[in-house]
Amino acid sequence: MNNKTILVIAEYLDGKLNPITDELIACAIEIKKIFDLKAKDISEVNVLYEIKVIHFKGINSLESEKYKSFLFPIIREINPSFILMGHTSQGIDIASGLAVRIGCNCITNINKIIYSQPENIDGSEGSKSNILFSRSVFKGKFNTIVGVENLETIILLTIQSGSFYIKDCCKEYNNIISNEECYLSNVDDSIISLIEYGDIVYSCTTNSKLNEAKVIVACGRGIGDKENIEYIKKMAACFTGSAVAGSRPLIDMGWLPYEQQVGITGAIVSPELYLAVGISGSSQHIAGMKDSKFIVSVNKDPNAAIFNFSDISIVEDCLSFIEEFIYSKQA
Amino acid sequence: MKILVCIKQISTSEINLNGSGKWVTQGSSSSFAISRFDENALEEAILLKERFGMLNTSVDVISVGSQTAAESIKRGMGMGADNGIHVITEDKGYVSGSLTALRVATMIKKISKSGNTIKMEESDYSLCPYDLILTGIMSEDLMQAQVGPMVAEHLGIPCITSVVKINFDDNLNVSDNRIDKIEVQRELEGGIRQNIKVKLPALLTIQAGINQPRYPSLSNILRANKKEILTYNIVDAQSSSSFDPLKVIRVEYPEKKRAGKILNGTTKDKAMELKNILKQRGLLI
């Protein structure tokens, strides 16, 4: 029996396990299923994929250079087929550099694992393996489906949060997942001495206003000008218990204060109604509003990603639409 | 202080699936821009140059891309960069971060700097000719967030991603006419930030919000137009696109997570219909 490993790097912050870790395990299970299927297909049962989750102890995972130097020999020793990390601020800081150090393939921000018959892929250019990876491009408007030439080399994947879920059916896999704790030993690497990791600053004053709002009218770069926030305010005034929010670029440009930013680096909200105006729907924004009860979007691009997450899609110039909406409400 | 900024040219025209569904087509009126996060990186470099002029600070920009990328390099010089470096490629479509990073790093190792001028050397240098290398946190189009950290690893220098603040005020350590160490703040999720000190040379990937990129100035554009861009043709290099381990199979629209009922008719019809839907749901009185 030839065993191969799918290695999950558990993510911690302040000693607490980050929820992305469950998603990494769910993704690992999907990868395993594909190879189990393949084994069935060609009655090749002598390769068994096992899932190993490693939890690093005695090291602050925010100390990325140290973490990389620590991980490197461990990965060498395990020699996994796949390494899974979160596409989080920690994952981004560690994964790509680590991949170069290992000399392995690196595919970041994966949102889906796809099983494919190799003959579906055109031979010369394509991937000859059964497994393909979907990743979001062009502000979430498309997914590109990518593969690798061969599976001999380790593949390091970072996973977009919100893409994989542990389902009940996965419980059957519990017995094939092993958890392992690793303790920091002395790592010898000159690069570590060049960098000093300091304090963590919690600059976020949790925004009660957005969290309490029943209705959030959120605007993005599509509104064109700072002055047009007035339209958004007027729109919000049509609803009781409403608040105005924005996508990150508006906060970056100083059009709205940070407390009003929705998304992965801002507030996570779930109001009764989320009205997205001129927002493209990139994953970092979606992460902050996808659990809203009812989502209405206005965008001039009929293929904008935000429409994939909306209950109601309105393809219009946002300012004309708002004007018409306010007018019709008064009528 | 010698600073290098890695910039990527992206298309700003409309993007659609191409006929075969294997890649995308970009609108007929091809228009280009510097990827937003890279523009922030360049602005930050120019701000440093303005503050540390006394340290003989210079800013170079490098871009890997097709012929049209020269336009973005000129724009970067119009913003205030001293020299432009263009690694010319002929790939169309998806290029993995690892290939781009390899190309950037290969080029950096060939460069030697004396004063404000750059030169390409026959053999590779083992030392990084720059004190500080900046990139955007990711490109706006392919969103891989790989090139910066990978370039740093190839050069063997420390890397910090998602930087929202560079601080030279505290513990500024100027020795030998160069800055020894800088202090930065990187951003994590949900408003959390981490303070880090790092010795130079180092590579930082820059997150938006750190500054407001300026427009190119006329005098800089005129100066840039007179100056030649240092070019290097990738065709003769071993890192050509057939080396890309990543193969794009196809491009598709993501699946719908919600119904996304499309409202039809005139703007007025749509406004009326939305009003009615929201009233029915008790969201509008």
Ligand SMILES: Cc1cc2nc3c(=O)[nH]c(=O)nc-3n(C[C@H](O)[C@H](O)[C@H](O)COP(=O)(O)OP(=O)(O)OC[C@H]3O[C@@H](n4cnc5c(N)ncnc54)[C@H](O)[C@@H]3O)c2cc1C
């Ligand atoms: C680490 C990291 C963290 C991030 N965190 C966040 C976050 O917390 N929150 C966040 O929002 N972003 C975040 N981002 C940024 C994110 O990737 C996107 O860049 C951002 O969400 C895009 O904002 P936008 O939709 O307003 O702008 P764009 O993507 O530029 O979209 C503008 C939209 O407006 C439409 N439009 C243009 N004109 C009109 C018109 N006249 N009428 C109607 N529609 C029009 C366009 O079709 C387009 O869809 C983060 C990025 C990174 C790298």
